[in-house]
Amino acid sequence: MLHPDDIGPTPSAPLPPLPGHVSRGRLERVLRRGEFAVTAEINPPDSADPDEIDRRIRPFEGWVDAINATDGSGAHCHMSSVAVSALLIRLGYSPVTQISCRDHNRIAIQGNVLGAAALGVANILCLTGDGVQAGDHPDAKPVFDLDSISLLHTIRGMRDDGRFLSGRRITLPPAVFIGAAENPFAPPLDYRPLRLAKKIAAGAQFIQTQYCYDMPVMARFMARVRDLGLDRRCFILAGCGPLASAKAARWIRANIPGVHIPDAVIRRLEGALDQRAEGKRVCIEIVQQLHELPGIAGVHLMAYRQEDSIAEIVHESGVLRGRTPWRRDLVARLQAVETQGAA
Amino acid sequence: MHPADAVPRQGRARPPLRRRSLRRWSVRHAHGLARFYRGFARLLRAAHPLFARLGYARLEAPAAAIEQAVKATLFDCRMCGQCVLSATGLACPTNCPKGLRNGPCGGVRADGSCEVHPAMPCVWVEAYAGALAMRAGPPLGATLPPLDHRRAGMSSWLQEARGDAAS
Numbered sequence: 001m002l003h004p005d006d007i008g009p010t011p012s013a014p015l016p017p018l019p020g021h022v023s024r025g026r027l028e029r030v031l032r033r034g035e036f037a038v039t040a041e042i043n044p045p046d047s048a049d050p051d052e053i054d055r056r057i058r059p060f061e062g063w064v065d066a067i068n069a070t071d072g073s074g075a076h077c078h079m080s081s082v083a084v085s086a087l088l089i090r091l092g093y094s095p096v097t098q099i100s101c102r103d104h105n106r107i108a109i110q111g112n113v114l115g116a117a118a119l120g121v122a123n124i125l126c127l128t129g130d131g132v133q134a135g136d137h138p139d140a141k142p143v144f145d146l147d148s149i150s151l152l153h154t155i156r157g158m159r160d161d162g163r164f165l166s167g168r169r170i171t172l173p174p175a176v177f178i179g180a181a182e183n184p185f186a187p188p189l190d191y192r193p194l195r196l197a198k199k200i201a202a203g204a205q206f207i208q209t210q211y212c213y214d215m216p217v218m219a220r221f222m223a224r225v226r227d228l229g230l231d232r233r234c235f236i237l238a239g240c241g242p243l244a245s246a247k248a249a250r251w252i253r254a255n256i257p258g259v260h261i262p263d264a265v266i267r268r269l270e271g272a273l274d275q276r277a278e279g280k281r282v283c284i285e286i287v288q289q290l291h292e293l294p295g296i297a298g299v300h301l302m303a304y305r306q307e308d309s310i311a312e313i314v315h316e317s318g319v320l321r322g323r324t325p326w327r328r329d330l331v332a333r334l335q336a337v338e339t340q341g342a343a
Numbered sequence: 344m345h346p347a348d349a350v351p352r353q354g355r356a357r358p359p360l361r362r363r364s365l366r367r368w369s370v371r372h373a374h375g376l377a378r379f380y381r382g383f384a385r386l387l388r389a390a391h392p393l394f395a396r397l398g399y400a401r402l403e404a405p406a407a408a409i410e411q412a413v414k415a416t417l418f419d420c421r422m423c424g425q426c427v428l429s430a431t432g433l434a435c436p437t438n439c440p441k442g443l444r445n446g447p448c449g450g451v452r453a454d455g456s457c458e459v460h461p462a463m464p465c466v467w468v469e470a471y472a473g474a475l476a477m478r479a480g481p482p483l484g485a486t487l488p489p490l491d492h493r494r495a496g497m498s499s500w501l502q503e504a505r506g507d508a509a510s
Contacts, residue, residue, distance in 0.1 A: 102441075106489065128448050131440055131459040142441065149445035150489045165489075183449030188471045194481060195446045202486055210449055257450030257458040 002324050002334070005029050011092030011331060014120055022159065022205070023177040025122025026094040026326055027066040030298075031206065031235040036291060036319050037298030039096060039208065039237060040310050041068035044078040053087040060310035062327030063320075066123060068208070068300070071098040074256070075135025082116045089120040092328055096179065096208075097121045100129030105145035106154065110164055113155055117174030125179040125208060126151040130257055149202045152180055156203030180204035184221035185214060185260035193224040196234075206235040208300040213240075213261045213282075215289050222295050231295030238290045241302040242309050243279040246270040280309050287317040366434075366469075369417045373433040373473035376417075380429065387504040394504050406498040424494030425502075430485045432473025439466040444487040447471070 006026045008015045014024035021028050030037045040060055045052040057067060069084035085095035097116050099109060113124065128148040132140045146154060154165050155178055162173040180199040184192050196207065212218050218238065225231055243249040243261070246269040253261045265282060272278035290296050299319065303310050314320060324330060369376060394402055407422065414420030414435075418428060421437040427444065428435060436444055440459035447467030450458030455468045467483075474482035 128441055128443060130450065133459050144442040146489050147441070147443045147445050148448075149486055153486065153488075181449060186447070186449050186451040187453065187455045187465070188447070188451075188468055191446070191471050191482065194484070198445060198484070198486055257452075258448075260453065 002326060002330055003029070003033070005033075006326050007331065007334070011328065012089050012120065014122070023122040023175050025066070025177060027096065027123050027206070028177040030065045030325075035323060036321070037065045037235070037237060038063065038301065038314055038320065038325065039066045039068060039298065040064045040301045040303070040307075041070055041096075042084075042307070043073070043304060044070060044081070044084045046078055048079075050087050053084060054091060056307065057088070057091070057093065059307040060314075062325060062330065063311045063314045064301070065298075065325045066094045066096050068096040068098055068125065071100040071127070071129070072103055072135070073098075073130070075102065075130045075132045075137065075140075077136065082112055082119070082121070085116060085121050086119040092326070092331070094123070094326070095121060096123040096125050098125045098127055099151065100127045101144050101146045101148065101151055102129030102132065103140075103143055105143055106165055109146065109151065110154065110158060113158060113174050113176070114170070117176055121176065123177045123179060123206075124155060125181065126155065126204070127181055134257060148180055149198060152178060152199060152202040152204055177205055178203050179206040179208060181209065182207050183210040183258045184212070185210060185217055186258050189217070189221075192221060193228055193230065196225060196230055197228055200230060200234050204234055206237065206297075208237045209239045210258050210260075211239045211241055211302065212286060212290065213243075213265050215286065215293075217260075218290070219293060222293055226295050231297075235297035236295060237298040237300045238293075238296050239300045239302060240283055240286050240290065241304070242276075242283040242306050242313065243269060244306065245275040245279065249279075276306075280306075280313060283309075284313050284317045287313060287319055291317070291319045365417060366419050370432060370434050370469045370473040371476065373476040374478060376433055377429055377477050377479070384503050387500055388506065391504050391506070394501065399501055399505065402501060403498060406501050407496060410498045410500050422496050423490055424497035424499060425491060426499035427487055430487060431483065432470040432475070432477055434466055434470035434473050436466055436470065442490070443467065444489065446483050 005018065006029055017024055021032065027037065042056045067088055069081040069088065071081035072078060081098050085097040088095040099112065126148050132138055132142045157163055158170060159173050159176060162170045164170060182192065182196050246266050249261050249266050249269060252259050268282065269275050269278050287299050290299055301310050301313060411420065411422050418433060418435040419438050420435050423437050440457065441448060447465055448458065451465045451468060452458065452461065455465055457463045457465045471482055
């Protein structure tokens, strides 16, 4: 069932404030209630068509608690993350607005944070961003005025102290739930939990990790995270996604910064009759194992060109335990019941 | 990032770290160099009255030139004017193509090389090794503020003497 705390006066309005919450969005509520959260991301359109957003989220409508709007991911130009977020809010969805340091300096970033919050954004994910060499404009000037940690610190200062980095006062601070990324699979592996601690100290309240295909490495990372008590100071959502084939997996491993796929996973895909189905199977197993891993608060699904499979992965893994995340038709039905009941 | 957004890398090698061997030597000897610098910093602070009498403005250009010569040789210093070497295991973070001040990004390759320039070892992987060698508290524990771009090219030794150093 849909939790009553997650229903606002209208689908696109901020939810009524709750004590102990920094934001008025659904994601923070789901996590603070201790429910296993599911988030997904969409690749923003290369188009000025607003209906494109609706089409892209339809396949997993009702299966996720929040949708990430990526910010020029892989240094490619797409519709801006703040605009995608505003369009998602218009439809009633709760976006996680990604902000990368690659394309904006501190003046532009802080302006975007205020603008996003004014449009109803409740969650912001702070990223350094991929280098420009990875994208379609390798000739662009990389900005990197801030890094992910100073970005976290900046946004927390805007929210909690009501001040810009310059010290100038903000009349209505942005009420945002602040997140960061972490990659448990990139060297130096020993340092990754300490880096997570640094991000939490700088303001991170939730974490979305890089794709997880290696459970032993993830389990070692989480053991250290629990030793440091970090899982009690932030909500950790582990990233995962289905691999379309062994060939795709090899290509991703060689070409996408920071993605680690063990040989065993690739061999398993190669040995399957239907590699796509096997890729989905691997993903479901990982989601189930993550659900059992102490300290993991949810999963973040990245299923590029396999958006249809998100619903199946969430359903077949059973991690929602019968819970229904918010969706448009459900709210319409609830309202219909209420109207009929009143009549 | 999305798989769709990845393009095959071109093996465009950057000519970046000119004196790679010395830079690596410095990181390997981070513990001793850091001890040496602590002594040097004490001397700088003791020299403050003298520097003040001579005039810091007059000293800026020659001090910056000497500092650049020494630190470019040892650390591939880029003279950001707010030196944080003692917080970064003596590996200069301005050599990071993303200009990170607070540790490695998530794109470090499995062999420890840089996401942007595959031929170059990640500055922060070196910094972590250097910080471990320095044995001074949790490695890379301090959170550093973003760069003040007005200070670029200025001597951080004189800032140390004046007592307004970045770290």
